[in-house]
Amino acid sequence: MAASLLISLTLLSFLSLSSSLPSNTIIDASEILSDSGFASMALTLDLVSQTLTQRTPSLTIFAPADDAFKRSGQPALSLLRYHFCPLTLPLETLKSLPSGTKIPTLLPGRTLTVTHSSSTSEISLNNVKISRRFPIFDDGSLIVFGVPEFFDPNFQAPGPGNSPRFGPRCKSLPSKAAAMGFPGASWFKEASRDLRSNGYSSMASFLDLQLLGFNKDPTTMTVFAPNDMAMANRPTDQAQDPSIFLRHVVPCKLLWSDLINFTDGTVLPTYSDGFTITITRSGSTLMINGIPVTVSNLHYSDSVVVHGLNELLTGQATTSGSG
Numbered sequence: 001m002a003a004s005l006l007i008s009l010t011l012l013s014f015l016s017l018s019s020s021l022p023s024n025t026i027i028d029a030s031e032i033l034s035d036s037g038f039a040s041m042a043l044t045l046d047l048v049s050q051t052l053t054q055r056t057p058s059l060t061i062f063a064p065a066d067d068a069f070k071r072s073g074q075p076a077l078s079l080l081r082y083h084f085c086p087l088t089l090p091l092e093t094l095k096s097l098p099s100g101t102k103i104p105t106l107l108p109g110r111t112l113t114v115t116h117s118s119s120t121s122e123i124s125l126n127n128v129k130i131s132r133r134f135p136i137f138d139d140g141s142l143i144v145f146g147v148p149e150f151f152d153p154n155f156q157a158p159g160p161g162n163s164p165r166f167g168p169r170c171k172s173l174p175s176k177a178a179a180m181g182f183p184g185a186s187w188f189k190e191a192s193r194d195l196r197s198n199g200y201s202s203m204a205s206f207l208d209l210q211l212l213g214f215n216k217d218p219t220t221m222t223v224f225a226p227n228d229m230a231m232a233n234r235p236t237d238q239a240q241d242p243s244i245f246l247r248h249v250v251p252c253k254l255l256w257s258d259l260i261n262f263t264d265g266t267v268l269p270t271y272s273d274g275f276t277i278t279i280t281r282s283g284s285t286l287m288i289n290g291i292p293v294t295v296s297n298l299h300y301s302d303s304v305v306v307h308g309l310n311e312l313l314t315g316q317a318t319t320s321g322s323g
Helices: 002-013 023-035 039-052 066-072 077-081 091-096 186-197 201-211 228-232
Strands: 059-064 102-104 111-113 142-147 221-226 267-269 276-282 285-288 291-300 304-309
Touching: 023 039, 023 142, 039 059, 039 066, 039 077, 186 201, 186 291, 186 304, 201 221, 201 228
Parallel strands: 059 142, 221 304
Antiparallel strands: 102 111, 267 276, 276 285, 285 291, 291 304
């Protein structure tokens, strides 16, 4: 990250010695923006191009949608500068940048922050998703991407001291999640088979019982599976309690590479209403609710990831949706 930022700043130091973008490039980009439903930004680019593109031989523009202009009105020149990066950033380059990377802008002292994970197909800066999976315009010297709203120049990326309430890829479930039903069964058979063959047969059986009869479309999930010994030692009064299973399932797919990149204190929702999972570390060991993850990626597919535990998850029962 530091190296990429140093390279960016080095490139910026040469801008004053460089030529400007050709005027026909700006005209072409403006026309395509207008034809693509970004009429407000097209008009704005025509008006500010001489001011913002002088001595800038390459540029990436993040163009807010027309709705953003309607909500905010005509932005100040300083805010527009925050949407102009004096580097060409092709789609693949943006995808490859690790979360937290700072991207220089034409607004002095302000950078954009990469907020997407390398394991996702989405691209986001300052928690604003790029609207399309391809540039609106790209001629090698000027690249234009669409964004649904203006970037906030005062954005601060979450850190260990201000991590989000829920993990960035897992949203809080509705309070009636259990009543909504659990996803379908047939597509989970491979995960169940892998659980049985690796000493998690009790959890696999419980999983089959919970899924039986549901025919909803597949969704993504992560299962933190206690092994057979942990399940055998659970209290008698909890033997048939469905929340035992539901509290071990998170409604999004999290590979081991995703888990280890979460900051300590990141909270994940589960299918058990009001029960959450908190990620911490003890040395090099990843802990969830104080219990170490003993087997990573026990099973993974397009929809499901399973990690193994030696104990049942307890604690972290909260009021659903609380901060």
